[in-house]
Amino acid sequence: MIFHLVINSFFVFVLLAxxxxxxxxxxxxxxxxxxxxxxxxxxxxxxxxxFVFGVFGESLFLNLNPFSCEIYLNNFITTLFNIPPGTxxxxxxxxxxxxxxxxxxxISVVAISTLLFFHKCARLIASQIYLRKVLxxxxxxxxxxxxxRIQTELQxxxxxxxxxxxxxxxxxxxxxxxxxxxxxxxxFSQDEFExxxxxxxxxxxxxxPILRFISSIICSIFWWIxxxxxxxxxxxxxxxxxDLGTPKYGIDACALGxxxxxxxxxxxxxxxxxxxxxxxxxxxxTHVKRLENMLNLNKPLKGHKLISAFxxxxxxxxxxxxxxx
Numbered sequence: 001m002i003f004h005l006v007i008n009s010f011f012v013f014v015l016l017a018x019x020x021x022x023x024x025x026x027x028x029x030x031x032x033x034x035x036x037x038x039x040x041x042x043x044x045x046x047x048x049x050x051f052v053f054g055v056f057g058e059s060l061f062l063n064l065n066p067f068s069c070e071i072y073l074n075n076f077i078t079t080l081f082n083i084p085p086g087t088x089x090x091x092x093x094x095x096x097x098x099x100x101x102x103x104x105x106x107i108s109v110v111a112i113s114t115l116l117f118f119h120k121c122a123r124l125i126a127s128q129i130y131l132r133k134v135l136x137x138x139x140x141x142x143x144x145x146x147x148x149r150i151q152t153e154l155q156x157x158x159x160x161x162x163x164x165x166x167x168x169x170x171x172x173x174x175x176x177x178x179x180x181x182x183x184x185x186x187x188f189s190q191d192e193f194e195x196x197x198x199x200x201x202x203x204x205x206x207x208x209p210i211l212r213f214i215s216s217i218i219c220s221i222f223w224w225i226x227x228x229x230x231x232x233x234x235x236x237x238x239x240x241x242x243d244l245g246t247p248k249y250g251i252d253a254c255a256l257g258x259x260x261x262x263x264x265x266x267x268x269x270x271x272x273x274x275x276x277x278x279x280x281x282x283x284x285x286t287h288v289k290r291l292e293n294m295l296n297l298n299k300p301l302k303g304h305k306l307i308s309a310f311x312x313x314x315x316x317x318x319x320x321x322x323x324x325x
Contacts, residue, residue: 002106003094005050006224012049013225016042032244032293033206036237039230043215046222113221120220127275131173138162138179147194149249153201161197168266170196170280172203175210187262191255196263196280198249199256202242203278212238213276232283239282243294257294 020038029035083092094102141161145151154161159176163185170180178200185193203209215234219227246256263280264287282290 002109003097003102004091006105006109007093009046009049009222010225012045013042013227016045017230032237032240036234036241039234039237040211040215042230043218043227043234046218046225109224112223116220116223120217124217124275131275131277134164134166134179135162135173135177137166138164141180141185143185143193145194145197146190147198147249147251150194150197150201153205153249154197157201157204159201159204169263170200171277172200172209173275173277175207176204178204181266184263184266188259189255191252192259192262194249195246195251195256195259198246198251199242199280200278201249202245203238205245206241208238208242208278209276212278232285236282236286236289238278239286239290240293242278243290253294253296257291260290260294 017039020042023029024035024038029038139162141163145154145161153159157176159178161178161180163180163182165182167179167181168184170178170184172178178197180196188196212235215231219225219231243256247253260280266281
């Protein structure tokens with residue numbers, strides 16, 4: 001059963017990730033939020049497969065729905081390798097291995113997953129304790145927000161803006177909290193201050209901290225699936241999407257860019273890394289791309305309506321692929 005699960009989940013993720021990434025490239029989808037939604041599906045598909053496998057005993061190469069791999073991929077593989085028709089691929093592979101090897105494999109997978117789960121829980125608890133401590137030491141931001149749209153969105157989300165000396169970079173936490181470092185906030189101009197608030201509001205509006213937290217737990221438990229590099233792409237898309245969502249609040253692009261440059265000189269708070277937060281500062285590999293988007297250095301896209309239509313099409317395709325296999 002464990003061998004079956006590992007093989008299934010690995011191939012489901014790789015297959016769906018390849019389909020999503022190929023589609024994004026073919027349709028040249030530039031919208032960061034659309035890219036993020038599509039790339040999130042392979043991560044969310046993992047626990048769905050675990051549920052289906054646990055409840056129904058079905059797996060990757062069985063006919064779960066009309067679009068499943070039984071119709072295409074399983075028939076192709078069974079024909080190619082002379083496997084008896086209708087035989088699930090993992091079951092066929094398992095039948096060729098000695099029972100002792102399967103038992104050792106299952107014990108190893110369960111042991112490592114258990115250790116990683118408890119390690120993740122320990123980091124989570126430590127992060128949450130530290131985050132609560134930071135929030136308890138925080139005070140409501142006394143700086144006035146002049147932007148009417150920002151005020152309206154804060155009220156709609158029931159959001160709060162806090163300041164604290166114990167953090168070095170701004171971040172959005174949970175569903176309604178924006179935390180700013182006191183020293184950095186004092187160095188911001190009014191436009192920069194509101195640009196950071198608008199950026200973090202976009203995270204809260206799309207529930208990015210919660211989604212990032214759920215993704216990190218899934219990736220930790222299912223350690224045999226190559227999700228590390230995929231998670232970095234998800235985080236980069238989150239930050240780009242939040243940057244590009246700030247203009248609707250009347251934010252000046254130069255103000256957002258200058259605030260970002262001031263913030264990247266601060267260090268990330270490692271203690272909070274496992275908590276449900278979205279820091280304003282992203283990995284170094286995304287700095288140039290984020291600045292280009294902030295300052296509108298990229299050439300404007302022509303035919304934006306057509307691109308939006310392709311974006312909708314790729315979302316539909318990704319949702320369809322979500323239920324494949």
